[in-house]
Amino acid sequence: xQTPTSHxxxxxxxxxxxxxxxxxxxxxxxxxxxxxPRQRMDKPYRFEGRDGVRTLEELFGNHSQLLVQxxxxxEGWEQGCPSCSYMADHVDGMLPHLAAxxxxxxxxxxxxxxxxxxxxxxxxxxxxxxxxxxxxxxxDFGVSFTAEQLAAGPVHYNYRDQxxxxxxxxxxSVFQRDADGQIFHTYSTYGRGVEAMMxxxxxxxxxxxxxxEQGLSRTMEWVRHxxxxxxxxxxxxxxxxxxx
Numbered sequence: 144x145q146t147p148t149s150h151x152x153x154x155x156x157x158x159x160x161x162x163x164x165x166x167x168x169x170x171x172x173x174x175x176x177x178x179x180p181r182q183r184m185d186k187p188y189r190f191e192g193r194d195g196v197r198t199l200e201e202l203f204g205n206h207s208q209l210l211v212q213x214x215x216x217x218e219g220w221e222q223g224c225p226s227c228s229y230m231a232d233h234v235d236g237m238l239p240h241l242a243a244x245x246x247x248x249x250x251x252x253x254x255x256x257x258x259x260x261x262x263x264x265x266x267x268x269x270x271x272x273x274x275x276x277x278x279x280x281x282x283d284f285g286v287s288f289t290a291e292q293l294a295a296g297p298v299h300y301n302y303r304d305q306x307x308x309x310x311x312x313x314x315x316s317v318f319q320r321d322a323d324g325q326i327f328h329t330y331s332t333y334g335r336g337v338e339a340m341m342x343x344x345x346x347x348x349x350x351x352x353x354x355x356e357q358g359l360s361r362t363m364e365w366v367r368h369x370x371x372x373x374x375x376x377x378x379x380x381x382x383x384x385x386x387x
Contacts, residue, residue, distance in 0.1 A: 181319065181327035188280045190273035191256045197273070203320050206247040212340065213286040213314035216252035220274065222262050222368065223252070227313055229366045230340040234270045249273060253281045253311060266368065284331065286312045301333035313337045 151159075188199045202323050203209050212231065215224035223231075231250060241248055249271040252259055256274040263272050281287035287299050297304040298311050315337055317330040338344055347354050356362045 152248050159257075167178075176330055178186070179330060181329050184326040184328055186279070186283070186365055188275070190251060190275055190278070190279050190280070192271065192273040193256075194380065199318070200320065200324065200326055202247065202249050202271070202273070203318075204247050204327075206242065207320050208246045209318040209320070210241070210246055210248045211316045211318070212248075212250040213281070213284060213312070213316065214250040214252045214272070215286075215309070215311040215313055216254040216259060216262070217287070217311045218254055218255055218260065223254075224311070224313070225261075225366050226363050228266065228368050229343070229363070230337060231268060231270070232369055233268070233340055233342045235268060238270060251275050251280065253287045265370070280332065281311075284314065284316055285333070286314045288312075301336075315339060 170303065184199060190197050190199075190202070200209075212227070213232075214231065216222075234248060234250075238248060251273050253275055255276050259272055259339045261273055275281050285298075285300050288307065290310065293307060293310065294297050296306070298307045300307055312333065314331055316328065316331040319327050319329050321327070344354060354362070356365065359365065
């Protein structure tokens with residue numbers, strides 16, 4: 144009897160060659176990403192967190208690298224963006240692994256800390272989440288826009304001018320601190336680039352139906368806050384007895 148691995152078939156072997164090609168290309172792009180010019184950060188940003196007010200440097204903790212999720216949560220919002228929450232759902236389990244490779248992580252939003260904390264507790268997240276309210280951080284990184292900017296026409300997002308409907312936008316930014324304590328911005332990604340944090344998507348891409356987003360008015364329309372999905376049906380007592 145042949146097993147699936149002993150006789151994969153021509154179609155699977157052809158796809159395997161393409162998958163390996165993609166992996167090699169991904170490795171090459173990662174090397175180019177790491178070689179990008181760095182931008183020194185001299186502006187004295189300050190953020191409010193659970194432990195008080197902190198500078199950008201203090202967000203690194205004992206690490207020399209910092210990943211920041213630009214989490215869409217604007218002033219006056221009652222809850223964070225579902226898609227950004229989908230990203231954030233993947234974080235807590237990664238924290239010790241990131242720390243083992245000298246990387247700190249935090250999320251930063253424009254909303255006041257009180258609103259952030261209320262939502263964080265509802266979602267059960269442990270990662271560091273700070274408010275940039277009152278600073279230029281979100282505006283400088285192109286993820287928050289004023290009503291006047293939106294009304295005036297295209298805004299600059301994802302390295303180009305484009306029409307935008309929301310006052311908040313998603314992104315991921317990376318920073319490095321050198322031996323002298325200088326901080327550099329090394330990379331940012333926006334738009335579909337934030338799928339780097341969406342591990343669920345990578346698994347869905349392996350399944351027969353994939354992301355199953357055809358026919359939706361927008362691709363992530365199906366995404367909910369994790370406490371807002373319909374509960375999985377539970378087996379009845381009769382079903383449990385039937386399996387005994």
